[in-house]
Amino acid sequence: MPNIHIRPPWFLPEAEATPESIYLRRRAFLAAAAGALIFPSIGCAQDFPAGKGPLDKTVKYPTKVVRNGKYKLDRPLTKDVIAASFNNYYEFTINKTAVWPLAQKLTTEPWTVELAGCKKKGKHDLAKLLKALPQEERLYRFRCVETWAMAVPWIGIPLKKFVEWAEPPASAKYMRFETLFRPKEMPGVDFRASFPYYEGLRIDEATNELPLLATGIYGRTMPKQNGAPIRLIVPWKYGFKSCKSIVKISFVEKQPATFWNVAAGNEYGFYANVNPEVAHPRWSQANEWMIPSQMERRKTLMFNGYGEQVAGLYKGMDLKRYF
Numbered sequence: 001m002p003n004i005h006i007r008p009p010w011f012l013p014e015a016e017a018t019p020e021s022i023y024l025r026r027r028a029f030l031a032a033a034a035g036a037l038i039f040p041s042i043g044c045a046q047d048f049p050a051g052k053g054p055l056d057k058t059v060k061y062p063t064k065v066v067r068n069g070k071y072k073l074d075r076p077l078t079k080d081v082i083a084a085s086f087n088n089y090y091e092f093t094i095n096k097t098a099v100w101p102l103a104q105k106l107t108t109e110p111w112t113v114e115l116a117g118c119k120k121k122g123k124h125d126l127a128k129l130l131k132a133l134p135q136e137e138r139l140y141r142f143r144c145v146e147t148w149a150m151a152v153p154w155i156g157i158p159l160k161k162f163v164e165w166a167e168p169p170a171s172a173k174y175m176r177f178e179t180l181f182r183p184k185e186m187p188g189v190d191f192r193a194s195f196p197y198y199e200g201l202r203i204d205e206a207t208n209e210l211p212l213l214a215t216g217i218y219g220r221t222m223p224k225q226n227g228a229p230i231r232l233i234v235p236w237k238y239g240f241k242s243c244k245s246i247v248k249i250s251f252v253e254k255q256p257a258t259f260w261n262v263a264a265g266n267e268y269g270f271y272a273n274v275n276p277e278v279a280h281p282r283w284s285q286a287n288e289w290m291i292p293s294q295m296e297r298r299k300t301l302m303f304n305g306y307g308e309q310v311a312g313l314y315k316g317m318d319l320k321r322y323f
């Protein structure tokens with residue numbers, strides 16, 4: 001993943017890199033070159049012509065979803081158009097500000113989520129599934145491994161509730177999430193990374209109170225660029241764990257492989273907990289900046305500020321080794 005704004009990451013000796021990461025890095029170079037030009041204007045990209053903005057095609061939630069006030073922020077909310085126009089969704093493009101127009105082509109209705117390894121296994125129509133499960137709104141910090149961050153109101157199903165409903169066997173120790181692979185609607189999938197994008201969580205992480213299967217943001221149905229119609233949100237982990245446009249959820253016994261760990265295992269671990277003390281091999285994680293302003297720098301918080309809820313999950317684990 002290119003850290004395009006702080007320090008060029010692509011000067012890694014190629015001998016140290018896997019072929020896949022070299023390829024990604026070359027693409028990153030192009031994106032970074034473009035991003036460096038585009039980025040200074042994002043501060044101004046908060047106004048779009050009427051009907052032409054990144055939120056114009058998303059729909060306000062028809063039913064009232066109640067905010068769970070337990071989750072408080074220590075910083076202002078990111079502007080909605082900023083969160084909807086600065087995105088990582090590599091199946092479309094690796095140029096963050098070019099994702100949203102490309103993503104509008106994505107068909108998200110109807111949508112099927114396949115479940116495996118649990119009592120409710122099989123294909124489920126998302127609309128029906130949403131009727132069976134509770135949703136709420138929560139304000140969370142969100143931190144990308146590239147050091148940018150935001151603070152947004154997500155709407156979603158607490159993953160814990162979903163797991164209880166799905167009824168996995170006691171032997172299920174992990175969850176695996178697979179996302180949409182649809183080349184006809186996704187112009188970025190033709191590069192040499194192995195899509196579909198897939199992620200995983202330990203079952204005790206998944207059933208912690210924090211993770212959401214998110215279906216909306218800012219009181220709206222999820223914009224396509226943010227991972228419509230359903231995505232994971234794991235607020236104490238780097239953003240790449242929060243995979244978008246999920247089509248399959250499996251309960252498994254062994255730790256599943258994950259997309260970024262396979263692409264560059266020395267850089268992206270399975271756990272990916274936000275940790276100011278564990279540097280990425282190519283940049284420090286001590287600080288972060290709030291989009292859209294690189295001037296708005298903050299100290300990175302351990303577990304992204306969610307230690308109270310999640311520190312216990314990692315008791316006795318060496319977080320430098322299990323990064």
Ligand SMILES: Nc1nc2c(c(=O)[nH]1)N[C@H]1C(S)=C(S)[C@@H](COP(=O)(O)O)O[C@H]1N2
Pocket residue numbers: 001083086087088089090091143144145179180197225226227238239240241242243244245
């Ligand atoms: N399917 C899929 N999910 C994905 C990604 C992706 O490229 N493809 N990028 C991840 C990364 S690196 C981040 S930081 C977040 C960005 O979410 P946002 O665009 O809603 O802010 O999505 C994550 N989920």
Ligand SMILES: [Mo]
Pocket residue numbers: 001088143144145146238239240
């Ligand atoms: Mo990210």
